[in-house]
Amino acid sequence: MDTFYFELFNDKEQFFILWKVIRLVLILSHGQTDVERGFSISKDVVSFSMGPKTPCAYRTVYDGINKMECKVHEVVMSKEMLLSCKFSHQRFRIHMEINKEKSKSSAAYEKIKVIRLEMDECKIKEHMLEADANTLLDKPDKLCLEAQVKNRSKRT
Numbered sequence: 757m758d759t760f761y762f763e764l765f766n767d768k769e770q771f772f773i774l775w776k777v778i779r780l781v782l783i784l785s786h787g788q789t790d791v792e793r794g795f796s797i798s799k800d801v802v803s804f805s806m807g808p809k810t811p812c813a814y815r816t817v818y819d820g821i822n823k824m825e826c827k828v829h830e831v832v833m834s835k836e837m838l839l840s841c842k843f844s845h846q847r848f849r850i851h852m853e854i855n856k857e858k859s860k861s862s863a864a865y866e867k868i869k870v871i872r873l874e875m876d877e878c879k880i881k882e883h884m885l886e887a888d889a890n891t892l893l894d895k896p897d898k899l900c901l902e903a904q905v906k907n908r909s910k911r912t
Contacts, residue, residue, distance in 0.1 A: 757782065 761782070765775040821828055 761775070761778050765771040765778065768775075824831070
């Protein structure tokens with residue numbers, strides 16, 4: 757159908773809008789079978805102990821096997837494929853260690869950030885306390901000088 761309509765309407769200016777509509781209609785799904793099949797495949801693949809990315813990986817492998825021209829038992833195992841499978845757990849552990857270090861470094865960075873904020877707050881409080889202390893120390897001296905000036909003025 758799409759080839760027929762393409763040859764009929766594609767290069768003609770007067771049918772430009774009609775061709776757009778026909779393309780949209782041809783794109784529409786005619787049923788839910790593909791979606792339902794996907795759900796049933798995913799149901800067979802998923803178990804409770806899987807992480808969030810594991811079902812996607814299983815599904816990718818399943819779809820890759822279905823797209824192959826040969827059966828699974830006919831797949832030729834190359835040395836590269838066998839080595840890749842052999843060291844997959846080691847790559848996974850390295851990946852997990854890197855993620856662990858990243859989370860540790862980000863947690864340490866957050867702790868440092870909190871400590872710096874607390875230090876800034878302490879410095880502000882220190883300056884305020886110093887100002888208050890200076891005011892308290894200067895006030896008695898001023899009062900004493902004023903009293904002395906008043907005493908002198910009374911004597912004369």
